[in-house]
Structure formats: structure tokens, C-alpha cells
Amino acid sequence: MDDVQQRARRTAATANPGARATASTGQAGGTMPGTTTGTTGGTPPVQSGAATRAGSRGNNLDDVRRNNLSAVLGLVHTTGPVSRAQLTASTGLNRSTVGALVGELVSLGLVTEREPDTTKQVGRPSLVIAPGQRTVALAVNPELDAVTIGLVGLGGQVLKRIRYDTLHVPTAPEVVNIVSAVVAGMRDELESNYATVGVGLAVPGLVRAGDGLVKLAPHLGWQNEPLAEMLQDALRLPVFAANDAAVGALAESLFGAGRGVSDLIYLNGGASGIGGGVVSRGALLTGESGYAGELGHTLVNSVGVPCHCGSTGCLETEVRRAPLLEALGLPASRAEELEAVLISRFSGRGGDADADARVDADAAAGPAEAATAAETTASSTASAPHTTDPALQSIVDAQIDFLAIAVRNAVNLCNPELLVLGGFLGSLSAVASDRLERAVARTAAPGGWPVTRISRSSLGVDRLMIGAAELAFAPVLSDPAGTMAALAV
Ligand SMILES: [Zn+2]
Secondary structure (H helix, E strand, O other): OOOHHHHHHHHHHOOOOOEEOOOOOOOOOOOOOHOOOOOOOOOOOHHHHHHHHHOOOOOOOHHHHHHHHHHHHHHHHHHHHHHHHHHHHOOOOHHHHHHHHHHHHHHHHOOEOOOOHHHHHOOOOOEEEEEEOOEEEEEEEEEOEEEEEEEEEEEOOEEEEEEEOOOOOOHHHHHHHHHHHHHOOOHHHHHHHHHHEEEEEOOOOOEEEEEEEEEEOOOOOEEEOOOOHHHHHHHHHOEEEEEHHHHHHHHHHHHOOOOOOEEEEEEEEOOOOOEEEEOOOEEEEOOOOOOOHHHHEEEEEOOEEEOOOOOEEEEEHOOOOOHHHHHHHOHHHHHHHHHHHHHHHOOHHHHHHHHHHHHHHHHHHOOOHHHHHOOOOHOOOOOOEEEEEHHHHHHHHHHHHHHHHHHHHHHHHHHHEEEEEEEEEHHEEEEEEEHHHHHHHHOOOOOOHHOOOEOOOOOOOHHHHHHHHHHHHHHHOOHHHHHHHHHHO
């Protein structure tokens, strides 16, 4: 199975994990994609002839057309520019059907079609299909000290990212006001250049499946905040919400380190704790209420410190960014320098000196680029790096050992192909991957661990914007014609 075919399968399997705010605008055709996880994320293409003959219940020509449009658009969305010939091979549809489907997607503004660069080809060239440039989603990520708003194009391309710094931890109504003001400032651009299909919210907290209610966001001090509904009323656009780490897992699995991987675990370390997301057989694991993947609150230290969740010794109480910053002499305001400074304090990276140089060079270019380029597989080191600062070494060792316990449990539970580390957890693994791998290998059940690779998050600061936008794109990807008609954009 080639990469494109693999993506066709994964596209078909990926369900919309976002929870839509209770519909009040009616712009998405009255469907509630967020509540139908596992059924609307695109279905495998169906040959119209076969479907007509079968004549089975609910499988009429409209269903066939919708499913096939969904399959083709999903493939173009996750793969990027792809030839008609590849689409034909990957979907199993015949050439004329693919041509008609692409034509409809072009007329909806969802894809573009162009002549290929023929200089390197032999024989008749196949037209190249690419994600449309007009279709966009807004992405919103409220955090402790800022609200970040992104404009993301179909195909996962971040067109714009605006970070609005706040003087204090924002309340939910303040987030709505900030987003409204930023979107108002972009309105001319949005109306003249783009068709906005919706808004995706990445929330650092528990987000209820079904209506997007923020059940609890402890670091923001929020409880039972209907943020998605409030934002939907303010913007008059469909709004979908999910946990930030879950959204990050989705982004990494579709466009980042987990491209082509159907089973992965994503762990992200941020200022406010550790979040996790699990993608299993291509779909985000949501659980009954949408709260699955809370790996930051798995027990790693039975004599650990109390956690805000009511337990003690959780992963996020034992593995924290603050002690690392302190040991490096960095104030929180310079947290973006953590990785570069941490790496500079460690030496003896053995066979991965080139990767070090790349990280350093990119760190100088900016934290976003550094995070993106620091995609070094943790298994590539030949000798363990170390530091001459014993206090720093002991903090790193202790954090890695606690992280290894959580990784071991997650690996035993989910048998992933890939473990993706983001945020400061990725920085930790950059200097202590050997220790992490040894600790997990020593303790994990023999079946799961040998197949799991560890890698760094590869989408950098764009990760949450891309993942949040994916929530808003889901209805379009599931029913391209129906959703665009309902949106009338
Ligand atoms: Zn906890």
C-alpha cells in the first residue's frame, strides 16, 4: 500500500472529534458532526454502479455522491497536491467518476485543478488537484497569558496567526470579546478573499463531547463554561471545541510526525501541565464523554505531590517545566529559549551532532522554526548526553524517569506505533532520549514496546491552530456539497 492509498484509508477512518456548540445559527445544515463520532469523518468511496444495483437502504445515489466527494476531498486535504491518476488509484473509482467529482469540488471552491509540470514526465500528464485557497477555518486557543487566533486553509496551511497577550488569565467572556475584536479586524479580508467554514477551539481543559462545554479548565480557573456556544453566537459561525492536546494529536497524526501512522500517542508539555491524546486506528479516542487521553493525570509517583485534580503524584505534578526553567536560570518569559539553552548545557550527543546544529541554528531563527525543525527521532543518539551541572542533570533524570512510567503505561494500554512528544517534553527527550528509551524498554510489557518509536512533534507552534481548524473542517470534509450549500459561503 503506497502512502496515498494509506492516507485514503486513514482519511476514511478519521472521525470528527470536535464537539459543536448547540446549534443556534443553523448554518451547518442542522447536523451535529461532533456528536456522531465515528460515522461522519468520510466514508470509503463507492462505485455508483455497484451502489445502484445493490439498492440497499440508505445507500442511494446521493449517499454515494456524498461519500465519494468526501473521500476525494479528504485525500486532497491530507495529501496536498495529488494527480488525478493517483486519486483514481487510491480511491478505486474509475477515471470519469474521479473527473466528475473533482469538477464538482472545483465548482464548490474546495479544490483547484492545474496542469502538472510536464518537464519530468513521460507520456500523457495527469492533472494535479490541490486544496482550494479560498476555504478557511478560524482556530482559537485560549491560554493563561494569551489568546491565539489563527486562519487556516484547507490542507492544514496556517495563513495567519495572531497572538493577543492578556494581562491576566482571561475569562471565557473575555476570550469571546478578544476573538470577536480580532475577527472584526479581519472581516474585510475574510469576506473578500475567503469562505470561512467555521471555528475550531483548542481548550486546555476537559471539553464535553456533544456541545463543546468546557467542563473544567483548571489552569484558566474555568468550570462549566459554554465557550463554544458563546463564540458561536458572537461570530455567527459554527464553533467546534476539543481539548488542546487531543487537537494536537489530531494535527500530528494528519499533517505532522504521525503522517501515515494510524496508532499514536501524543504527549504535550506546556506551561500549565501535560496533556495527551490518543489516535487509535486513525481516529481520535474520545471516550464516552470526550475526556479520554488525560495522560497528564496518570499516577507516576505514589509519594508525589498533590495535584489540582485531587490526586497525588500525577505525571504533570512530577514532570514540570518550571523546575527546568529555574535550573537553567530562565524566567518564564523566556520559556521559548528552554530547548536551545538546555541543549547547550548538554554535550556528548554522539551520533546526532548534526541534529544539534540544526536545532541551534533554528533556535536562532525563532522558536517556531526551532520547534518545527527539531524533529529528531529520539532513538538516533549513539551515546548519552550529559551536563556538568549536577543539579540540572538530576532534575532532567528524575523527570525523564517519571515520564518513562507514564509512557510505559500508555504503551501497554494502547500499543501505539509512535509516541510523539511536544512542548518541553520534546526538549527533555532531545537531551535524554537514551534514558527514556532504556527506562521504558526495561519496564514495558514485551509485546508493545519494541514496535513503538518515539519522535518529536513536527508542527511546532502551528500544531494547535491546525488541529483546531480540523474540527471546523470536519463537516465540509464529511459532506462537501451539503455543508457548503448550508453555509452559503
Ligand atoms: Zn492530577
